Amino acid sequence: MSKKWRIAGINFDHFHMGDLLRQTSEHPNAEIVGICDEQPARLVDATRHFSLAPHQVFTDYRACMEQTKPDIVILCPAASNHGDWVSKIAPFGTHIIMEKPEKAASWFYSKAQGGGSLLDYMGYGTTLGTWHLGGQAPLEVTGVWDEPAGLEVDEHAVAIIRYSFGLSKSETRWGTFTDPWTHQPQPKCGFVLKGTDGTISCYDYEPTVRVQTRARPEGYEIPVDPVLAPNRNPVEHVIHHLETGAPLIGPLRLDISRIGQQIVDTAFQSAREKRTLKLVG
Template sequence: MPRPFRVAGISFDHMHMGDLLRQVHDHPEAEIAGICDPDPARMAGAIANFSIPPDRVFTDVAACLRTDPDLVILCPATADHARHVETVAPSGRAVMVEKPFAASLADADRMIAACRASGALLAVNWPLAWYPTHNMTKRLIDAGTIGEVLEVHFYDGNRGPLYHLADKVEVTPEEVARQKPSSWWYKAAAGGGSLLDYLGYGATLGTWFLNGEAPTHVCATAWGAPGLEVDEHSVTVLRYARGLSVMQTRWGTFSDPWTRQPQPRCGFVIVGSEGTIASWDYDDHVLVQTRDRPDVHPVPAPPLSAPNRGPVEHLIHVIRTGAPLHGPLDPAISRTGQRIVDTAFASARERRELPLAG
């Protein structure tokens, strides 16, 4: 029987760590080699959910790496992404960083350089990259169904990052209010805010839809409730050679899109020269109109198939076979998204349109 594929999870700052470890736990050929966080209390849920024994629980990264993982999943606060990758990359282990890519383009380039120096694989996971609707949208674009892509419209977010835990377990408003003053999500120095949390989704998948094309200029504005260090709503306009695209991020949607879609709906609308596609998060179909069939009609978006149904399964396949990374997970695509995010952040601060950074 072949050796199980071993995965280590380091840093529980982001609640997605629990979701990713569940994918490891449920994979028939994988095992959790170790988990690590400086605060043992933050690992308690994963220890209980996945029956992780004490000898696989660490507060020291170096000790965790000695468990000989094939893949290291990192879920630190955004501002700590580069430091964590630079710590792990010299081991040569494959690294998957949970979105967003980084707090800045300079940090993203540090991460790319660290992995290149050791030959370690670097992937950036964007959960929206695994939604059947958005994958169907990419297939329709590549098939020429809507012609040349002219505009990408994106609106996404949730009620706020503290309203849910791993597995989308809901948190009460009272507990949210208690945590908010000390949470890294609401600290500027930690990389908090809706723009840094969600614009990378739209910018990265938008770049994927555009086959890697980058905008020339970016103009953004952002708003946060009085007393907050970070934004809760941002609007970004991207100027391309052929027109404009618009992306909004929102902490404070009327409902979480995984329970019921709010209005505006969360997801994408793609406008092409020969048609349009509405690609909503969590749906089982996209809505299409073309010149040959101008009435809006549904096109099924079937579930993804193995070995590409999610990031853990996909990376096991990539590492074992040398297959290419799924589009948005590729650091080259994610780097263009980071260029957009950096420029948007600076534009909102300076209150003017800026040429694309980097």
């Protein structure tokens, strides 16, 4: 009989906690054993939606860990509190899935809590870009951001990233001309890769990727591959890794995510100091 993976969700700063708990509830080999947040009001919807009992709902993370004994903990704290929460949970010896915060209202425009478009969104591009480039780390980064009147954080940021083989860039913006989840804005959200013998463009939610090669410089489209188990979501992928020993891929790999974060940290410091910096860390 397959092991039933015990999963707890701790810290609801970021609303993706609901998505990750849903992925847990839908997995045949996983169960939600507890949820925890210092603000009880944040737990009401998840308690009701996942039919959790009172003894599975906590406001103290230590009590949650000690009483539910999870195999995996999902953490969704604000960006500025990532390190603190890993330090709190790691001593319990559990596996950790850390969600990158996105649009939690409590920190969105707060400089002290790690708000701003650069710290919010750029990690997607730099982490996936690092994966696309085979895990290569850059040499230096130049970060630039806007300084909107009346705000303490940026709404638009660009990073120029220099590698040993050339330049790349990552751009993030709150307030694109259209909502990218509804209508792609211009410039489109996605990735463009330029190699020595061709190019590939991959834009969010499009059913094809576009390719150019030396043999076909006019370009052509290729249908995207369907996303199948065990790669449909992070909970499924991590459980597959733990059950089979199969390697983690892409953003769930520590080395890939670390380089992506190093690029963001360097871009942030560079923008603040208004100068190009060597990759930090």
